[in-house]
Amino acid sequence: MPEGHTLHRLALLHQRRYEGTPVAVSSPQGRFAKDASLVDGRVLERAEAYGKHLFHVYGPDLVVHVHLGLYGTFTEEPLPVAEPRGQVRMRLVGPTHWTDLRGPNACRLLNDAEVDALRDRLGPDPLRADADPDLAWARISRSRTPVAVSLLDQSVIAGAGNVYRAEVLFRHGVHPLLPGRALDRGRWEAIWADLVVLMREGVRTGRIDTVRPEHDPEVTGREPRRDRHGGEVYVYRRAGLPCLVCGTPVSWSELSGRKLYWCSTCQPE
Template sequence: MPEGHTLHRLARAHTKWFAGGPVAVSSPQGRFAASLVDGRVLRKAEAHGKHLFHVYGPDAVVHVHLGLYGTFTEAELPAPEPVGQVRMRLVGPSHYTDLRGPNACEVITAAEARELRAKLGPDPLRRDADPARAWARISRSRTPIGALLMDQSVLAGVGNVYRAEVLFRHGIHPLTPGRDITAEQWAAMWADLVALMRLGVRRGRIDTVRDEHLPRAMGRAPRVDRHGGEVYVYRRTGQPCLVCSTPVAHAELASRNLFWCRECQPERG
């Protein structure tokens, strides 16, 4: 599932290509009420966590959640005939984009959009984010921090990669109860997530490895993975930790893959 930086990249691109003028909106697949916004002016596109919102005015917002399989593909005009199951097509003055396979694509009201967003935790990529909201939940929870970071009602936009990597970078075992995390640790993790996710928006991939552990600095081969980017533990099961050489561990937590280093992230207690 795409993580928050991907949705913020999409919001920036869609604002650049489509906002400020009328947009032709269609649903070649026929499963989206495109007529409700077709020809209207797109005011802006914005993201909150893993949700994308196309704002057409006070009474119409297109809400998109990509889920596991949703993708946007785009190019400059002219737009070819739709191929495959295109849920939504947007055509602007210079570009078009096709949405396929989303978990959600629906027209909602501004009030419904506010209600949806109120259920989400703070997004490290949003300027209006309040990390204290997440800390209030984390600091009194017995749930492992590895699960809390993935709970979108606690923290919005963080997925499996950022979860694994921020915990490694701060030496925290993923099964540590939230209430055992200190305020100082949370402040440091939040600041790190803000920086790492902003980097992800700029580069279009997730890079979490510090300069001294990059391939050139260590004399190692670059990571080869369809997810791209240099990481410490994510999808590196059994490979040597880049810091201490201990084989990276793997387990499941809440039906999601968990990666950590037993030496760099020791279990306490």
């Protein structure tokens, strides 16, 4: 599932290409046709992201909400438009570009109250200027739930996914099964600050890189990571491979239905 930086990149891209102009909105597939007709030809006022949610705002009580889920993708192309290929849930055509949305978990028209209700269910987003990390700390510090579970709970922190979860815990030497209430405040503040930096870099580059400069392939002489997700990481999807810091084989297990990666030496219990 795309992590929060991907949605913020899409919001910035759509803002740049479509903001302030009338756009044609349709649903070649038909599943979004009724809602599309209500915003077709209207001016897109802004695009913004909150966690893993994307919002196209057309005016009072007219907000298209997209959640990509596991399979959703946007394809972006310059004009002229082409015939739809595959199951296109939503097509957006602007003055210079067009984009097709396929396979999202959600694509629907919401009013302002529904948007507020959705956002109220989410925790602070490290990529938003209005984020309040104390709200997340209040939840984590009172909980027996492992920190690794809380970091993926979108009602605690919005936008972080399995990659950022694994990597930020490694970078701060926190065992993933540590109960939230056993995490000290200083360590939490460092984790949050690191998430902000790492996710902002993800917005800038379009990939997740978490390895510090001294552990880069160019410095250590190791082979660069080859993975369809891209990016240099410490433990994510490196089960059984040597830790880049200490050489211990990276551990993995499943926790709440998601794969968990950590180094038993760098992240002791």
